Structure formats: C-alpha cells, structure tokens
Amino acid sequence: MRYIRWFYWKFRSDIVAIPWRLISLFFVILLIVLPSIFPHPYLIRTLTLALLYSLFAASWDFLAGFTGQLNLGHAFFFGASAYASALLNVNYNLPPWAAVPLSTVVSVAAGLILCMPAFRLRGIYLALVTLVFPFILSGFVHVFDNFTGGELGISGLARLTSKPMFDYYIILAVTVVSLLIMWKFTDTRSKLLRTGVLLHAIREDEITARATGIFTTRYKIMAFCISGFFGGLAGGLYAHFIRIVGPSVLELFFSFNALLWTVFGGITTIYGAVAGVFILYPVTELLRIHPMGEEMRFMIQAIIMILVLLFMPQGLTRWIRDHIENECPRCKLINFVTRKVCRGCRAPLYLENRSRS
Amino acid sequence: MVAIIIINGLVSGGVYALLALGFALVFGVARIMNMAHTAFYAVAAFIVYGISVMLGVHYLVGVILGIIVPVIMGAAFYRFALDRVKQHELAVVILSLALAVLFQEVLLVIFGSEFRGIPPFVTGFMQISGVRIAYQQLFALGISIVCLALVWLLLLKTKLGISIRAISQDKEIANLAGINVTKFSMITVAISIALAGITAVVIAPIQTITPHMWIPPMITVLAAVIIGGVGSFGGAIIGAFVLSFSEVAFTTLVPMGGWLKGTVSLVAMVIVLLLKPEGLFGTVFEEERL
Numbered sequence: 172m173r174y175i176r177w178f179y180w181k182f183r184s185d186i187v188a189i190p191w192r193l194i195s196l197f198f199v200i201l202l203i204v205l206p207s208i209f210p211h212p213y214l215i216r217t218l219t220l221a222l223l224y225s226l227f228a229a230s231w232d233f234l235a236g237f238t239g240q241l242n243l244g245h246a247f248f249f250g251a252s253a254y255a256s257a258l259l260n261v262n263y264n265l266p267p268w269a270a271v272p273l274s275t276v277v278s279v280a281a282g283l284i285l286c287m288p289a290f291r292l293r294g295i296y297l298a299l300v301t302l303v304f305p306f307i308l309s310g311f312v313h314v315f316d317n318f319t320g321g322e323l324g325i326s327g328l329a330r331l332t333s334k335p336m337f338d339y340y341i342i343l344a345v346t347v348v349s350l351l352i353m354w355k356f357t358d359t360r361s362k363l364l365r366t367g368v369l370l371h372a373i374r375e376d377e378i379t380a381r382a383t384g385i386f387t388t389r390y391k392i393m394a395f396c397i398s399g400f401f402g403g404l405a406g407g408l409y410a411h412f413i414r415i416v417g418p419s420v421l422e423l424f425f426s427f428n429a430l431l432w433t434v435f436g437g438i439t440t441i442y443g444a445v446a447g448v449f450i451l452y453p454v455t456e457l458l459r460i461h462p463m464g465e466e467m468r469f470m471i472q473a474i475i476m477i478l479v480l481l482f483m484p485q486g487l488t489r490w491i492r493d494h495i496e497n498e499c500p501r502c503k504l505i506n507f508v509t510r511k512v513c514r515g516c517r518a519p520l521y522l523e524n525r526s527r528s
Numbered sequence: 529m530v531a532i533i534i535i536n537g538l539v540s541g542g543v544y545a546l547l548a549l550g551f552a553l554v555f556g557v558a559r560i561m562n563m564a565h566t567a568f569y570a571v572a573a574f575i576v577y578g579i580s581v582m583l584g585v586h587y588l589v590g591v592i593l594g595i596i597v598p599v600i601m602g603a604a605f606y607r608f609a610l611d612r613v614k615q616h617e618l619a620v621v622i623l624s625l626a627l628a629v630l631f632q633e634v635l636l637v638i639f640g641s642e643f644r645g646i647p648p649f650v651t652g653f654m655q656i657s658g659v660r661i662a663y664q665q666l667f668a669l670g671i672s673i674v675c676l677a678l679v680w681l682l683l684l685k686t687k688l689g690i691s692i693r694a695i696s697q698d699k700e701i702a703n704l705a706g707i708n709v710t711k712f713s714m715i716t717v718a719i720s721i722a723l724a725g726i727t728a729v730v731i732a733p734i735q736t737i738t739p740h741m742w743i744p745p746m747i748t749v750l751a752a753v754i755i756g757g758v759g760s761f762g763g764a765i766i767g768a769f770v771l772s773f774s775e776v777a778f779t780t781l782v783p784m785g786g787w788l789k790g791t792v793s794l795v796a797m798v799i800v801l802l803l804k805p806e807g808l809f810g811t812v813f814e815e816e817r818l
Contacts, residue, residue: 294618299561303747303751303790306743424629434622473629474630477623480623
C-alpha cells in the first residue's frame with residue numbers, strides 16, 4: 172500500500188505535472204494502442220522504421236548534441252552493426268536474439284575506433300575525420316564482395332518473430348527502454364547519475380572541465396560507446412526487420428538523415444530527435460505517393476535542413492516547450508504555462524506588470 | 529609502372545592541389561569549412577556538359593559559363609546563408625553539407641544518374657616510355673600549374689593577396705588595420721570557387737561525370753588540408769600532391785584498390801594527426817586543438 176501511494180505521488184508530481192513528460196506518456200500510449208486498432212501492414216512498417224530511426228537519431232544526439240563530439244559518420248555504427256548481424260545470421264545461422272546483441276558488440280568496437288581521433292581533435296576537425304569512416308567501410312564492403320554481397324548486399328535474413336506485429340512491439344519496447352536509459356544518462360538533474368552535467372561540461376569547455384578535475388577522456392569513451400551501442404542496436408534490429416542489408420546503410424545520406432531529424436526536432440534533447448523522426452519520416456514516406464516524390468525526396472530534405480538551420484536553429488520541440496511550460500525562478504520546478512504560482516514553492520511565476528521589465 | 533604512377537599522380541595532384549588551395553583559402557580567411565566546395569566543382573562540370581555536349585554550343589561558352597555560374601552561386605550562398613551562421617562552426621559544416629546534397633539531388637533530377645563523358649578539348653596523345661598520355665591530361669596539368677602560380681603571385685605580391693593573408697592570420701587586427709573583412713571574405717569565396725570551376729572544366733574530359741562525383745575529391749581535399757596543416761596554403765598544395773601520388777600508387781599496385789582510395793587518405797591523415805597534430809606546416813590554434 173505504501174508503495175502504491177509513493178508511486179501515485181511520484182506519478183502525479185513527476186509526470187502529470189510536467190507538460191513534456193505528459194506528452195511523451197500520451198505518445199507512448201498512442202504508439203502501443205495505434206497498431207492494435209488499425210493493423211494495416213504499411214502503418215506498422217512505417218511506425219517500426221520510425222522507431223528504429225528515432226533510436227538512431229537519439230544516439231546521434233547523445234554523442235553530438237550532449238557531448239559535443241560532432242559525428243558526421245553516424246551511419247558507421249548503424250551499418251557496421253547491420254552488416255555484422257546479417258553476416259552472423261546468414262553465414263553462421265545464429266538466430267536474431269543472438270546476432271543482434273553480438274552486433275552491438277561490433278558497433279561498440281566501432282565507437283572505440285571512432286573515439287581515437289576524438290582524443291586529438293574536436294569540433295569540425297573531428298567531424299571531418301568521422302565523415303570518412305562510413306566511406307571506408309563501404310569501400311571494404313565493395314572489395315570483399317563475395318563475402319558481403321557487394322552492391323547487392325545480403326538478403327534472406329531471419330525474421331525477429333513470426334509476425335510484423337510482434338516485431339513492432341519488441342522494437343517499441345527496446346526503443347522506449349533505450350531512450351529512457353539515454354535520457355537518464357543525459358539528465359542534468361538526476362540524483363542517480365552525474366554524467367549529464369559532465370557531458371554538458373565536456374561540450375561547453377573541455378579544458379575547463381579537465382581543470383576542475385573531471386577525467387574527460389573516460390567520459391568521452393563512455394559517450395562514444397553508449398552512442399555506438401544504441402546506434403548499433405537500431406542497426407541490428409533494422410537488419411532483421413528489413414531482412415536485407417546493402418551499402419545504402421553506409422551512405423552519406425543516412426548519417427545526414429540523423430542530423431536532419433535531430434536538428435529539426437531540437438538538438439541536445441533526446442525527445443527532439445524522436446519528435447523529428449516521427450514528424451519528418453512519415454512526411455517523406457507520403458511524398459513517395461507522388462510520381463516525382465521518390466526523386467525529389469532527398470532534395471526536399473536538404474532544403475528543409477537549410478531552412479531549419481537558418482530560421483529555427485533551436486528546433487521545433489524547444490520552441491513548443493517554451494510556449495507550454497515555465498520554469499519557477501525560485502525552485503526551478505517546471506510548471507504548466509497556465510499556472511499563476513509555482514506548484515512547489517508557491518512563488519509567483521509572472522511579475523505583476525511585465526511591461527516594466 | 530613507375531611512369532604511370534608519376535604521370536597520373538602529377539595530373540591528379542594538380543587537380544587536388546587546386547581544389548585544396550581553394551578550400552584552404554576559404555577556411556583560412558572566412559573560417560568556413562565549405563563542404564560544398566567540390567559540389568561546385570561537380571556543378572561546373574555538369575554546366576560544361578549540358579551546354580557544350582547536350583545543347584551543342586561552342587566549348588568556350590560552356591567553359592566560361594561553367595566558371596562564372598558557380599562563382600555567382602557560391603557568392604550568393606555565402607552572402608545569404610553561411611554569413612549568418614558563421615559563428616557556429618558546426619552549423620556551417622552541416623549547412624554546406626546540406627547544400628552539397630541539394631546540388632547532387634538537383635543534378636540527379638535534371639541529368640539522371642548514368643555515367644557521362646565529355647570529348648576532350650585537345651585530342652591526341654603521346655608516348656613516354658611506353659605510357660600513353662593524352663594531351664588533355666598534359667593540358668590539365670599545365671592549366672593547374674599556371675593557376676597555382678597565378679594564385680601564388682596574387683597572394684604574395686598584390687594588395688588583395690596581402691589582405692587575404694592578413695585576415696587569415698588575425699582577423700581582428702586586420703580589421704583594425706582598415707581591411708574590410710566582409711568584402712575580402714566574399715572575394716576569397718569567389719576566388720576559391722572559381723578555382724574549383726577551372727579545375728572541373730579542365731578535368732571533366734578525363735573523368736566520368738556523375739552527380740556523385742563530388743564525394744571522392746572531397747575526402748582527399750579534407751585529408752590534404754589537414755595533412756598540410758590548417759591555415760597554411762602551401763601545406764595544402766603539398767598535402768594534395770603527397771596524397772595523389774599515394775592514391776595512384778595504391779590503385780595501380782593493389783587489386784581492387786579503387787574502392788579503398790579513401791582509406792589511403794584517411795590512414796595518412798590519422799598518422800599525421802597522431803605524430804604532428806597541427807599538420808606538417810600548420811600553425812597551432814590553441815582554441816581549436818586539444
């Protein structure tokens with residue numbers, strides 16, 4: 172009974188009272204309910220891919236947005252793990268539940284490779300170096316084409332489960348848990364982990380962070396490994412959901428997509444990446460209906476990217492959050508914008524005559 | 529074998545050197561990492577193809593338009609987009625990358641993705657120790673050497689060049705000394721893209737032309753600039769020649785080496801970064817390196 176009351180109190184004060192958490196709760200419930208109500212195969216497919224892409228984009232955000240290690244070759248993680256999973260499954264007949272975890276090991280190793288230049292470089296220099304890695308891997312894929320299938324890729328992977336619907340629910344559960352873990356790692360107000368503050372410190376000023384006694388190298392390695400792990404998880408699941416892996420998962424455009432979604436949704440917020448994917452990806456899928464849509468898709472995405480960077484560099488979710496919630500100036504609790512006084516300390520949220528300030 | 533490596537290395541080295549010099553100029557002066565640099569090169573090649581081959585107008589028209597149109601586009605892009613986000617280096621990288629992808633897709637929609645070629649301006653070939661060298665290759669090499677020399681003279685002797693070097697060394701002091709930084713940044717962008725256009729026009733008959741042709745030289749140019757040292761114009765040229773020789777040697781000697789061209793550049797870049805992080809001839813910017 173005590174636990175139920177504690178849980179209810181937590182739920183009321185930490186989820187319902189904070190607008191964006193309430194919205195994400197509704198969103199998860201919607202994702203659980205929607206495919207059961209409309210079990211259309213195309214809807215399930217689009218939602219599953221959107222979930223996988225949002226995991227991918229969020230892992231990019233973790234690395235680039237929070238830690239400040241701008242990684243322009245994020246497809247390296249995704250592609251390495253997708254290829255590893257496919258090779259393990261097709262050549263060694265490992266079932267998906269063994270191949271996907273093993274492939275995340277490969278992508279964590281990819282993260283370790285990628286963080287070697289990060290010890291020496293930062294900012295744009297690092298971005299340039301990381302940009303090249305997927306090209307190299309795709310070069311190797313083409314060279315060893317009797318092993319990796321070359322341009323055609325590897326097909327005939329085993330399904331995750333027998334039905335797409337079950338696939339969807341498994342991927343939904345994995346994605347939600349992974350996003351929660353990533354959010355917890357980056358949460359600056361967490362009492363459990365202090366990594367959130369440390370990652371922000373590394374991004375803002377690494378030398379100062381080091382001078383205050385933070386062993387930044389360790390946290391950078393950690394960030395690369397975590398990002399590689401979740402990016403690779405998305406890649407492995409993607410391979411078994413689509414059931415064909417080709418060099419397209421290593422293309423520049425694939426890394427670029429992660430950027431586009433995250434910047435559109437709002438960088439340095441895990442949920443921004445998810446929102447970006449769930450808004451932009453269905454739109455680009457709808458474009459395919461139009462006969463020219465398939466060719467114009469990437470062009471439109473590039474134009475969106477340029478416009479977003481020029482006119483809305485904060486991203487969509489930041490803009491929305493600014494309009495629906497308010498931070499108490501005294502106790503830093505987050506309130507609905509409709510409240511007059513803070514829900515925790517009763518301090519007035521608005522000054523009486525705002526025109527004076 | 530050695531003759532092939534030397535000659536092909538010289539020709540592609542000249543091309544890479546022009547591209548890398550343009551890239552290094554913009555980076556040094558405007559602090560802009562222009563990832564769309566080689567996309568302008570692809571656009572110029574396609575303009576020459578479209579006007580001279582598809583429409584059948586005289587080559588000279590195509591060549592002149594192929595140099596002028598990208599310059600105007602680049603200057604407009606710099607003025608209206610890059611200049612606004614110049615403070616955020618990462619935004620510049622993403623923005624110019626988006627522009628490069630935009631160009632690639634527009635070219636794909638207009639021309640399609642098949643491989644194309646342009647007949648050479650200068651026909652015929654000569655034999656040196658058993659290696660066939662097309663006159664077009666020699667022409668490309670000659671033009672690139674002339675251009676490099678001209679830009680070098682411009683940088684060393686003219687007032688414009690001195691201003692450009694001053695800005696690249698210290699922007700604020702240059703501004704205090706009465707140099708109009710905005711104006712000269714714009715001029716530098718124009719010069720750099722003109723160099724890319726000239727390169728494209730000269731090299732187009734030797735290479736296959738596809739909308740994706742901007743990616744491989746971009747990788748090499750980035751590697752060359754980092755190897756030579758950021759902020760050093762001469763270093764970029766030397767880095768470009770070093771990389772082109774190693775790439776040509778690799779593709780000639782190793783089977784299936786063509787796919788691994790980028791690897792050679794990257795490995796060279798990583799080695800240089802590990803041994804001498806500021807590059808071979810670069811200066812150290814404390815706020816940029818770790």
